[in-house]
Amino acid sequence: MSIETQRILVLGVGNILFTDEGIGVRAIEEMQSGYQFSENVTLMDGGTLGTRLMDYIMESDYLIVVDAVLGDSDPGSVYRLTGEDLRQSLAFKNSMHQTDLVDTLVYCDLAGHCPEAVVIGMEPADYETMAVGLSEPAQAALPHMMQRVAEEIRKAGATAEPVSQ
Template sequence: MTDEKKILVLGVGNILFTDEGIGVKVVMELEKEYSFSSNVELMDGGTLGTKLMGPMMECDILIVVDAVLGNDEPGSVYRLTGEDLRRSLAFKDSMHQTDLLDTMVLCDLCDRRPECVVIGVEPKDYQTMHDDVSDVTQARLPFMMEKVLEEVTAAGGSFEKLS
């Protein structure tokens, strides 16, 4: 039996609404550029809502990547835990089927709620229908990737840069 924690890096958001899709885009870039240890899974969670309950209950550490409304300058990057999770767009009622906070509550009711952190960016535009993120958000993508990799390492996962 191993003490290795299972880590899920979950990119969420709607890629059709500009910066709301940043979480999915970060995960896609991480998949392209790195290989991860066997205890780390990367997932495009899109707008799946409660359909993410299974994968969430199967992990010990959940790292959500998303757009975050923190009333700061567009491009500001946040690390959220605990009650601050409500600032993440995925943790609010939006175009998502249900918010992730509700899904976390359901995981809690099943006595299988993972430890959770959100790495997010203040969006410049999350309402315009377009599949590219804004220039401001795109410029922050490498920094967000770096922050996710720091969280993976802190949680006990590892990674290697692909050549």
């Protein structure tokens, strides 16, 4: 399969009820209205669905997970994680989401197809306070995070262009 035709899934994960823990979902919401994508790109709110995402993941060739990441940097810092570094993403920790997303990827592999995966994540300022809005640092860094996701989509062979206002 050529890079231009690979199916790209951009999966925003997190719990929107706990401030910055929902940063991945909020980024997807903003990108759906603020960007245009080629037909081979699917944006999805994965919430905290865990293994219920297997079918969607297995139907993709390239997976971009958008999430909060604990990387010991300043709140709002944006990261790109691959390989073993994926476990820094909150989606890959049992305590935050319903199931460990690394386990979900292992199950996909066992079931016959696991796409290449990358995480574009942001250091949260607050992921414990029950509130539906993002913290100020996360909200301020959201445009940068979305730009990084768009760059990743382009590197994977698709288009992601901001919509003119």
